[in-house]
Amino acid sequence: xxxxxxxxxxxxxxxxxxxxxxxxxxxxxxxxxxxxxxxxxxxxxxxxxxxxxxxxxxxxxxxxxxxxxxxxxxxxxxxxxxxxxxxxxxxxxxxxxxxxxxxxxxxxxxx
Amino acid sequence: xxxxxxxxxxxxxxxxxxxxxxxxxxxxxxxxxxxxxxxxxxxxxxxxxxxxxxxxxxxxxxxxxxxxxxxxxxxxxxxxxxxxxxxxxxxxxxxxxxxxxxxxxxxxxxxxxxxx
Numbered sequence: 001x002x003x004x005x006x007x008x009x010x011x012x013x014x015x016x017x018x019x020x021x022x023x024x025x026x027x028x029x030x031x032x033x034x035x036x037x038x039x040x041x042x043x044x045x046x047x048x049x050x051x052x053x054x055x056x057x058x059x060x061x062x063x064x065x066x067x068x069x070x071x072x073x074x075x076x077x078x079x080x081x082x083x084x085x086x087x088x089x090x091x092x093x094x095x096x097x098x099x100x101x102x103x104x105x106x107x108x109x110x111x
Numbered sequence: 112x113x114x115x116x117x118x119x120x121x122x123x124x125x126x127x128x129x130x131x132x133x134x135x136x137x138x139x140x141x142x143x144x145x146x147x148x149x150x151x152x153x154x155x156x157x158x159x160x161x162x163x164x165x166x167x168x169x170x171x172x173x174x175x176x177x178x179x180x181x182x183x184x185x186x187x188x189x190x191x192x193x194x195x196x197x198x199x200x201x202x203x204x205x206x207x208x209x210x211x212x213x214x215x216x217x218x219x220x221x222x223x224x225x226x227x
Binding site for chain 2: 032034036041042043044045046049051088090092097098099101102103104
């Protein structure tokens with residue numbers, strides 16, 4: 001079982017819709033969770049961090065964490081073509097300092 | 112805030128030569144920096160974790176004598192690719208963790224290395 005799992009996609013959504021990106025992780029002791037956006041040929045950019053169960057909102061982005069289900073998601077409201085990128089879920093397993101990245105979900109927002 | 116720079120952004124070198132890549136945290140102090148490489152359409156691969164003032168911790172399969180890492184200050188880490196070969200051609204990305212912050216990692220813009 002991979003430590004951090006994401007559907008590779010592509011996930012296609014029409015412009016203006018809500019994009020929902022999902023991620024599961026295997027280490028129940030994980031405490032830190034992140035979402036990064038990576039455009040083709042560029043380095044990852046931190047979008048959100050979340051540490052507690054529940055929702056965390058920042059502009060059009062909402063991160064959701066459910067530690068009991070070992071599940072973290074990212075919702076993007078009012079999706080724009082500029083949101084088209086690969087979204088990386090990242091987790092710090094319990095007792096470690098380094099981040100484990102998922103393989104990423106490619107999002108395509110169709111104008 | 113939380114800006115990380117890398118230099119150079121792009122480098123072409125000949126086989127057998129060495130290339131140094133610098134990673135700097137511009138507006139924060141980073142006790143820990145990380146070096147990744149990424150092949151086209153592939154995932155990030157962690158190469159090593161670098162703590163200021165101590166030896167880097169390399170991931171399994173990464174040759175420490177080939178990829179020399181120095182983290183001499185709280186704002187600078189360098190990666191030197193020694194005796195470069197064409198298979199070392201890749202996108203090298205550093206990231207840094209803010210000493211005063213949480214567990215977030217901030218990435219530099221990356222260095223695209225081409226070995227001819």
